[in-house]
Amino acid sequence: MTRVWEVSVTDSTLVPDAARAAAEAARSLGLDGARTDAAVLTASELATNMCKYAGGGRFVAEEAREPWGSARALQMLALDHGPGIRDVPAALRDGFSTAGSLGTGLGACARAADFFELQSSPGRGTVAVARFARPAERALFEAPAVAGGLHIPLGGYPRSGDALAFRSGAGRRTVMLADGLGHGEPAAEASDLAARFVLDNGGTAPEVLLRRLHEELRRTRGIAVALAEVDESRHRLTFCGVGNIGARLYRGGRWETLLSQPGIVGAFSLRTPVTARREWWPGDMLVLHSDGLPSRWRPEGIERLRDHDAAVVAAAAFRDSGSAARTPRDDTCVAVVTHTVRSGQGGEA
Numbered sequence: 001m002t003r004v005w006e007v008s009v010t011d012s013t014l015v016p017d018a019a020r021a022a023a024e025a026a027r028s029l030g031l032d033g034a035r036t037d038a039a040v041l042t043a044s045e046l047a048t049n050m051c052k053y054a055g056g057g058r059f060v061a062e063e064a065r066e067p068w069g070s071a072r073a074l075q076m077l078a079l080d081h082g083p084g085i086r087d088v089p090a091a092l093r094d095g096f097s098t099a100g101s102l103g104t105g106l107g108a109c110a111r112a113a114d115f116f117e118l119q120s121s122p123g124r125g126t127v128a129v130a131r132f133a134r135p136a137e138r139a140l141f142e143a144p145a146v147a148g149g150l151h152i153p154l155g156g157y158p159r160s161g162d163a164l165a166f167r168s169g170a171g172r173r174t175v176m177l178a179d180g181l182g183h184g185e186p187a188a189e190a191s192d193l194a195a196r197f198v199l200d201n202g203g204t205a206p207e208v209l210l211r212r213l214h215e216e217l218r219r220t221r222g223i224a225v226a227l228a229e230v231d232e233s234r235h236r237l238t239f240c241g242v243g244n245i246g247a248r249l250y251r252g253g254r255w256e257t258l259l260s261q262p263g264i265v266g267a268f269s270l271r272t273p274v275t276a277r278r279e280w281w282p283g284d285m286l287v288l289h290s291d292g293l294p295s296r297w298r299p300e301g302i303e304r305l306r307d308h309d310a311a312v313v314a315a316a317a318f319r320d321s322g323s324a325a326r327t328p329r330d331d332t333c334v335a336v337v338t339h340t341v342r343s344g345q346g347g348e349a
Contacts, residue, residue, distance in 0.1 A: 002160040002188060002195075003028065004151045005061040009047045018047035018059040022076060025061040029074050031132060038112040039074055039132045045105040046078035046128055054082020054125065062151055064131055064311070066140045067166040067173065073114065073133035073141045075311060077150055078126075079319045085120035092118065114138045115145075117309045119316055127315040147175060148310035149335035150318065152292065152328055154183045161187025162290045162333035165195040167202030173230040174202040174209075177245055177335050178223045179290040181264065187331070190220035190266065198227075205229065206240035207273040210265065217266025225265050226288050230280055232340060237280040240273050244291045248299045250306070251284040255299050283343035285336065287317060292332025297321040307343055310336040 005021035007014060022043035026036040043059065050057035057080030064075035085091050092106050106128075110116040113130035120126040133141045151160040161180040166173070178194040180187030197216050201209060206227040217223060224243020231238075241247060241260030249256045258276050285306045287299055301320070305313045314334040 002151050002163050002192065003062065003158060004153050004160050005158075006153060006156065007047070007059045008056070009050050009059050010056040012048070012051045015044055015047040015051065019044045021059065021061050022074075025076075026074050026132065029063060029072055031074060031134060035132050035134070039076065039130075042109045042112050042116075042130050043076055045109050046076070046130070049105060050078055050080045050082070054080035056080065057082070057125075058152075060150060060152065064141075064145070064148060065166060066137070067145070067147045067168050071133065071137040071140045073131045073137070075148075075150075076130045076132075077311065077315050078128045079315050081125040081319065084122035084124060085118070085126055086122055088118050088120055114141045115143070115309070117144065117312050119305060119308055119312045121316070121320075125319050127312050127319060129309055129311050129315065144309040146310055146340050147173065147335070147337045149177075149314040149333060150311060152318065152332040154292070154328060154331045157184060157331075159185065159188040160333065161191055161331040162292070163188075163191035163195040164333060164335050165198040167199050169203050171231065171233050172203060173232075173337070174198060174204075174206075175228045175230070175286070175288070175335060175337050176225060177288040177290065177333055178225045179243065179245060179331070179333070180223050181221045183331050186221050190217060190223050193217060193220060194223055194225060194265075206238050207275050210240050210242065210273045211270065214265050214270045220266050222264040222267035224260075224290075226260060228286060228288070228337065230286075230337060232280065235280050237278045237284075237286065239276045239278070242270070242273070246287075246289045246291070246293065248287045249278060249284070250287075250299070250303045251278065251281065255303070280339065282339045282341040285313070285338050287314075288335040288337075289317070290331060290333045292328045292330040293318070293321050293334065306338055310338060313338075
């Protein structure tokens with residue numbers, strides 16, 4: 001199931017809670033003592049910075065999977081609604097500080113993590129992502145991810161009723177976002193079953209996979225789900241969804257909403273799935289999200305971040321969807337998929 005360690009760091013007394021969450025998450029993923037200590041150090045620094053410069057923020061730790069295989073890593077995200085950082089490269093250099101400290105915190109985070117990225121928008125806030133893997137798998141997580149996301153469970157539940165699955169093979173990438181009906185354990189059981197089924201059956205066309213999911217989930221309360229397949233060799237994106245999963249595609253300089261059909265996968269009868277097919281080129285980006293994101297959220301502006309790590313983009317979308325005081329009304333999940341060739345790069349992958 002999607003286990004999430006989340007801490008609302010509203011003041012400095014809660015920094016140790018973020019550190020403990022990082023330690024527990026690291027141990028649950030089988031990280032050794034050295035990598036666990038590095039994760040705890042990073043969590044403490046990120047939480048301290050949120051208190052010192054942004055008046056607090058949200059710390060989230062969860063599992064991240066390497067999309068081309070089965071390797072796992074600890075992913076930690078810190079996001080705030082503070083004033084932002086105007087010069088991110090300077091902030092990552094040792095000796096930089098605006099608060100009279102030694103200025104080694106963010107630089108230490110970057111050195112400790114297998115992957116570290118900081119994104120900041122003046123007036124909106126800051127997002128930091130750090131990933132830690134087992135020694136034999138660290139190389140798999142050193143580059144920015146082209147597919148990733150985050151989970152925010154409702155009301156501090158330890159498990160999210162939403163689930164993500166990424167699978168790659170035979171030149172195609174399959175992405176799934178599932179939202180189990182309701183929240184809590186029953187919702188998590190349904191969405192987790194869907195994720196495991198997709199991981200075991202990737203490479204199947206989205207409309208076929210969706211019909212098979214419907215039969216597989218008959219014994220659950222059901223899910224809303226979106227499935228996308230990216231075939232970069234053919235420059236093609238195929239999308240298929242049922243229920244209230246939001247899907248926004250950026251391509252050709254504009255945003256388009258990809259529509260899902262009404263229904264519940266795993267419950268009642270399922271209409272014949274309707275697929276949407278679009279071209280897929282470097283610079284394009286797909287954003288999927290569950291209904292925990294407010295309906296008024298619009299993706300305009302997120303495209304400027306498409307050369308960042310996918311989890312950073314997903315966290316920025318969540319950050320910008322509401323205020324620091326807003327409590328999510330449901331489990332929230334955001335997934336981002338970008339082209340394996342970033343828009344600023346040349347050539348084909």
